[in-house]
Amino acid sequence: MGKAVLKFLFTFMLMFFTILANLLELNIVSQLIILLLFLLSGMYFFKFEILHPFVWLSPFIILYNISIIILNLLDIRDTNISDQLILSMTLAVGTLFLYFAIASKTYSNLDYKIKTFDSVSPQIFKFLFVVLILIIAVNIILFLKSGITTKSELSASGEGLNLGYIYKLFLFTTAFLLLKEILEKKSISLFLISGFLVSLFIALILGERDVLMTFIMLGIFIYYVTYKPPKKNLYLIGILSLFLLPVLGHLKNVFTKDMTGMFSEYNALLAIFNGEFLSAGRNFETILNTYGQWDFFYGETIFWDLARSIIPGFIYTFQNSIGWFNNTFHPDIVAIGRGYGFSFIAEGYINFGYFGIVLWYLILSIIMHFLYKKSQKSTYWFIGYIYMIPYFIYIQRGDLSNFISPLLKQLIVFTIFFILINSVLKQFKRKKNIENINNSI
Known part of the structure; x- marks a missing residue:
């Protein structure tokens, strides 16, 4: 029996024991220990390959949903759904593991065909990069001059600019230029420094933490495929970045609010569970505790998500699962x-119960597997894949539309835009070369 088969059977047994412990209603700590062993065994099965979907997503599935259980064990917050939540997390992570163990033939030592772009010059993309920074700078200035303290107040006042799309284009452009620069010069890129600083200012002044965290993730993945550093170093950076999240939560809008005593009783570890990663479990708790007050949707929310993602909001705003919940x-x-987001696990549950959780994560696995395989074929696919990774993570506190919308309205649009520019530049270069040949004859 091969080593891979043994590892699969061992991981499968841990998944089985997690479900069994849950059904036997063992104490919560025991169930959590078995669940975490199952998670680590699954990551080991895929050789801790940083770019493998199971490896980067499954820890966040646990993290986004385990928080209310941890807070309950620490007597900080009560909950009565610990057993149901552990079962739901096991079904979600188990679906990912079984799908990728069966469908994915390559787990490590991936051969990413990353090469430099063959355009005439990156000058036009550098120009776009500068223009985007200037637009963002204008918005920051408007915010600081407005006299208000939060981004929601700025949007309501009408004095600021709605730059959500600009931020995403900035991140995509930065990833493109950063990868190109590293491939060609093999040195720390100016785009790495400037991109980080701009993302940091967006997070601190405007409160857009996801922009900085997305930039960090993009940087980690690009660094990994170009320099092949030890995986443990990148895992350490990732863990430290988690502690950065609650700090950024305290520091957002730092220049427009009173900071007195903000960190007087700050607990870094507790802040992780009681901040960013609390909402998904809390929202699922609401769904379970109101069972009987709502009817199952039997797949209807998928049409909501598709309609909301495809039809522009200025034409008609469709309700999605997040909207229904709030x-x-x-x-x-x-x-x-404002709103409290939702939960991807909960969206599956309100459609088909526990089977819906399996179905939703199966859909997610199929999409991730497609992008994962394509990312090894070309540079454009690679950038597209790592660009979408943060969205796969963020939808754990949202719904399917939080992935479909950026896929259609951002990734596809940005990629087509970049490919068209690259094609025009190549045609221009070819024509110029022909002219030079004719002039020399």
Whole structure:
């Protein structure tokens, strides 16, 4: 029996024991230990390959949903759904593991066909990079001059610019230029430094933490495929970045609010569980505790997600699962222009119960597997894949539309735009070369 088969059987048994412990209602700590052993065994099965979907997504599935259980064990917050949540996490991670163990033939030592772009010059992309920074700078200045303190207030006032799309184009352009620069010069890129600083200012001044965290993730993946550093170093950077999240939460809008005493009782570890990663488990808790007050949707939310992602909002705004959840359970929060997000696990559950969780993560696995395989074929596919990784992670506190929308409206649009520019530049170079030959004859 091969080593891979033994590792698969061992991991499968841990998944089975996690479900069995849950059904036997063993104490929560025991269930969590077995669940975490299952997670680590699954990552080991895929050789801790950083770019493999199971390796980078499964820890976040656990992290986004385990927080309310940890807080309950620490007597900070009560919950009555620990058993159901552990079962749901096991089904989600188990679906990913079984799918990729069966469908993916290559687990490590991947041969990424990353090569430099063959355009005439990156000058036009550098020009775009500078223009985007200038637009972002203008928005920051408007924010600081407005006298208000948060981005939601800025949007409501109408004085600022809605730059969500600009931020994403900035990240995509930075990834493109960063990869090109590293491939050609093999040195720390100016785009790495300037991109980080711009992302940091966006996070600190405007409160857009996801821009900085996305930049960090893109940088880690690009660094990994170009320099092949020890994986443990990148895992350490990733863990440290998690501790950065709650710090950024405290520091957002730092130049427009009172910081007195903000870190007087700060607990870094507790802040992780009681901040960014709390909402998904809390929202699923709401769904489970209101069972019987809502009806199963039997797949209807997929059409919501597709319609909302495809039809522009200025034509018609379709409700998605996030909208249904917040309008149903938190109308007071919606009334002031805010929301609590949702949960990808919960979206599967409100459609088909626990089977819906399996189905939703199967859909996610198929999409990730497609992009994962394509990422090894060309540079454009690679950038597209790593660009979408943060969205696969963020939808753990959202719904399927949080992935479909950026896939259609950002990745595909940006990629076509870049390919067209590259093609025009190649045609221009070819024509110029022909002219030079004719002039020399």
